[in-house]
Amino acid sequence: xxxxxxxxxxxxxxxxxxxxxxxxxxxxxxxxxxxxxxxxxxxxxxxxxxxxxxxxxxxxxxxxxxxxxxxxxxxxxxxxxxxxxxxxxxxxxxxxxxxxxxxxxxxxxxxxxxxxxxxxxxxxxxxxxxxxxxxxxxxxxxxxxxxxxxxxxxxxxxxxxxxxxxxxxxxxxxxxxxxxxxxxxxxxxxxxxxxxxxxxxxxxxxxxxxxxxxxxxxxxxxxxxxxxxxxxxxxxxxxxxxxxxxxxxxxxxxxxxxxxxxxxxxxxxxxxxxxxxxxxxxxxxxxxxxxxxxxxxxxxxx
Numbered sequence: 001x002x003x004x005x006x007x008x009x010x011x012x013x014x015x016x017x018x019x020x021x022x023x024x025x026x027x028x029x030x031x032x033x034x035x036x037x038x039x040x041x042x043x044x045x046x047x048x049x050x051x052x053x054x055x056x057x058x059x060x061x062x063x064x065x066x067x068x069x070x071x072x073x074x075x076x077x078x079x080x081x082x083x084x085x086x087x088x089x090x091x092x093x094x095x096x097x098x099x100x101x102x103x104x105x106x107x108x109x110x111x112x113x114x115x116x117x118x119x120x121x122x123x124x125x126x127x128x129x130x131x132x133x134x135x136x137x138x139x140x141x142x143x144x145x146x147x148x149x150x151x152x153x154x155x156x157x158x159x160x161x162x163x164x165x166x167x168x169x170x171x172x173x174x175x176x177x178x179x180x181x182x183x184x185x186x187x188x189x190x191x192x193x194x195x196x197x198x199x200x201x202x203x204x205x206x207x208x209x210x211x212x213x214x215x216x217x218x219x220x221x222x223x224x225x226x227x228x229x230x231x232x233x234x235x236x237x238x239x240x241x242x243x244x245x246x247x248x249x250x251x252x253x254x255x256x257x258x259x260x261x262x263x264x265x266x267x268x269x270x271x272x273x274x275x276x277x278x279x280x281x282x283x284x285x286x287x288x289x290x291x292x293x294x295x296x297x298x299x300x301x302x
Contacts, residue, residue, distance in 0.1 A: 039238070049236040051159065053243055057228055066226025073139060073222065074208045077146035081207070082200075084147065087156025090184060091160050103155070105124050111152040116213045119145030123218055138221075142214035146207055153203055161196035194266045201259035205252045223247065 009017065039045050052058040091103035110118070123141035126132045132140055164186060173183035215225030223244055231240040 020055070028102055041211070044238050049234075049239050052230070052234045053239070059235070062168055062226045062230040063223065063243070063247070066221060066223040067251075069139070069210045069220070069226075070208065070222040073142050073214070073220070074204075076143045077150060077207050078204055080147045081151040081154055084151040086156035086158050086189075088151060089158030092155065094164065095180065105153045107152040109152075110148045111156070113149070115145050115149040116217060118148050119214055119218060121145075122148075138214055138218040140218050141218055142211060145214075146210060150203055150207055153199065157196050157199045157203065158192070161192035161199075165191055177197070194263060197259060197263045197266070201256055204259075205255055208252060208255070209248065212281045218257065247296075 036045075088107055090101050092107065094100050094103070104190050119141050122144035123137060126137050126140050126144075162184075169187055169191065170183060175186050178186070209222070211222045212224040214220035215222040215228075219225070226239045227244045231237045234240075
């Protein structure tokens, strides 16, 4: 099939694609074989190194508590960053210059700072200016850094999603007398959610992975930090890295799968019947409406 953006491949292109695919598969198999042989030569495939992951102690003592802390920090950051990012994104489109300037300054400032630096600053702030306990301080610092950075990024996602909608949506709302706040809440935002969803999900996946920065620099007992303690006790560094990587892959796959299902559901709920009315159909509708009005009037007269 040929379209404006895509030309159907011909016989030569199909053969070339098949050759590239075969070469890629062969190289991938060779790479996996090399990794397997290297690990086997170094003794990294011995059952004694993998056995701890078949026992409950490794999971209940290290991995599951670390995973729960990861999910707790990521969930708190998501719950706070999403509405804050929406508010900042909408504020950047305000009619008032001081609102636009203030929101733009906040967004550009925190978006330009690495999230790890924000976590370190937050940790020092909580240590010197608050009564947060030493045990809770890493959690507070990680969540604060994630919220400040990701809210600024999500603000741009929200603004881009709203600006991507046809201008006729806003003009139609103004034509029926809706105020800007009503237009934003009832017309633009509901439609923009579907447009923004892939970018929002990507940012949520980033939030989950960035919790590991707190474990590396602040001693936050998230999944990757708990892996280090497990590897120190069982002397299986490579194996623990592989297991934790699989956990992250499964977790992020579940997030993206749920987002794909939600996006498809939203698109189905907004899908129209697809019926297009022509001039004759409109004339028939107008005639029926006029006839119904006259019939009602006659009935009322009688």
